[in-house]
Amino acid sequence: MSAMTEPAAAVATSPRQPLLSVRGVKAYYGNIIALKGVDVDVHPGEIVTLIGANGAGKSTLMMTVFGNPRAREGQVIYDGQDITRTETHLIARMGLAQSPEGRRIFPRMTVYENLQMGASVDNFAHFDQDLERICTIFPRLKERLQQRGGTLSGGEQQMLAIGRALMSRPQLLMLDEPSLGLAPLIVKMIFDTIRDLNKSEGLTVFLVEQNAFHALKLAHRGYVMVNGVITMSGSGKELLANPQVRAAYLEGGRH
Helix, strand or coil: CCCCCCHHHHHHHCCCCCCEEEEEEEEEECCEEEEEEEEEEECCCCEEEEECCCCCCHHHHHHHHCCCCCCCEEEEEECCEECCCCCHHHHHCCCEEEECCCCCCCCCCEHHHHHHHHHHHHCCCCHHHHHHHHHHHCHHHHCCCCCEHHHCCHHHHHHHHHHHHHCCCCCEEEEECCCCCCCHHHHHHHHHHHHHHHHHHCCEEEEECCCHHHHHHHCCEEEEEECCEEEEEEEHHHHHHCHHHHHHHHCCCCC
């Protein structure tokens, strides 16, 4: 364990209550334990990143927050409410939105229809206004509103996945591997957009990412996960400078 601030200590010294608090969470796939007692906090207005090697359990943690798989032990607290046993569709209505790994857009639907699916969580309460907002954030989507999602480039599909999540007006946006398989210029654009949304709108972001360099540059705080366990935490700058993190995740991986 790193000498840097551990998750439990961060809660004790923080003047704010976390928007998302994961405490002692264990999750399984069958008899295989994927999360081994995970503690993570995300405070309002923060960008928090979770880095680690492929298979470390990062995506499992994000999915467990949304109730699939269900945490077998521990608690997931969101905005002061215990959502550990809450159904996934109800969690989505509470102000959490997820842009999943692999984008998972609806390929046969148009861009417009995909965005409608995101807005349905909020019962289309502000659809026209939110559609205009997404088209401003991602001008390329505006040009392709009537194009089927499956015909978009990888970068455009990622923009659509994020845009669809934002259509529900979330308090907390959860992004799973947004840089996966994308060209460096598109990766930079996606990360710049996340930073802008955080700065201009105060959007809280929980980011799972293998691209540790970009993620830690972007994040206020970060956690490192190894084999289902949080092994260290600290500010983005602290983790970028940490020799163990550099050796494991940054050497030769800087873009």
